[in-house]
Amino acid sequence: MNSAFPRILTLLRKERGISQKQASVELQVSQALLSHYEKGIRECGLDFVVRAADFYHVSCDYLLGRTADKTGAVIAVEEIPENDPAAKDNKFRGSVLPVLNKKLVVNSLNIIFDMLQRCNHKALTAEVSAYLTLAVYSVFRQLYSANPKNPEALYSVPGYLFQPTLTGELGRTAAVIGQLASGHAVDGEAGLDPAQAPLISSDTIAADYPLFASSLFNLLKNAETRLKEK
Numbered sequence: 001m002n003s004a005f006p007r008i009l010t011l012l013r014k015e016r017g018i019s020q021k022q023a024s025v026e027l028q029v030s031q032a033l034l035s036h037y038e039k040g041i042r043e044c045g046l047d048f049v050v051r052a053a054d055f056y057h058v059s060c061d062y063l064l065g066r067t068a069d070k071t072g073a074v075i076a077v078e079e080i081p082e083n084d085p086a087a088k089d090n091k092f093r094g095s096v097l098p099v100l101n102k103k104l105v106v107n108s109l110n111i112i113f114d115m116l117q118r119c120n121h122k123a124l125t126a127e128v129s130a131y132l133t134l135a136v137y138s139v140f141r142q143l144y145s146a147n148p149k150n151p152e153a154l155y156s157v158p159g160y161l162f163q164p165t166l167t168g169e170l171g172r173t174a175a176v177i178g179q180l181a182s183g184h185a186v187d188g189e190a191g192l193d194p195a196q197a198p199l200i201s202s203d204t205i206a207a208d209y210p211l212f213a214s215s216l217f218n219l220l221k222n223a224e225t226r227l228k229e230k
Contacts, residue, residue: 004065107215
């Protein structure tokens with residue numbers, strides 16, 4: 001069994017809001033055995049995978065981490081909604097990979113900024129915006145600098161300081177986001193009130209953002225795959 005199965009099995013149970021004991025009864029296994037499955041200590045058989053998929057109303061492919069969509073659907077670039085109608089005229093040459101990834105990122109950002117609006121926390125929104133701005137700046141500057149004929153005068157931060165300064169500021173901003181989001185004050189700014197924080201699960205995301213949910217789920221899956229590879 002792959003490493004994604006125990007995590008997803010546990011996640012589905014917690015999203016359902018039931019105990020391990022309750023789930024074990026429904027899945028026709030002992031609580032001890034279900035605990036081993038959820039911890040990845042024991043591997044289950046195909047019959048259990050099917051029972052779990054039926055019980056949690058998901059596909060076997062989703063349970064096994066083969067797709068980010070609970071129905072088992074595999075997303076195609078033409079099926080991802082385009083957030084910006086004007087962007088449809090911007091055709092990429094060659095690989096469809098840039099088109100796919102652009103849509104995943106843009107659609108996921110729609111969810112993030114909507115959640116930030118619901119949090120109604122100016123400092124947190126400002127720091128998240130700053131972090132994303134710096135990330136875009138970094139990518140653009142590195143692409144810009146790839147051709148030595150492009151004039152460095154476009155930037156006020158010297159090339160030799162760009163990367164270390166950027167890395168430090170990204171780390172600082174990420175730390176501030178983490179502190180504010182967890183309810184801790186930073187430099188006189190109060191942290192996010194837990195009561196204002198959105199209650200998030202894969203089901204609520206799918207319900208609240210039916211057009212963009214598949215983009216976010218696939219982006220998360222791609223990110224974790226990359227992190228595990230590194």
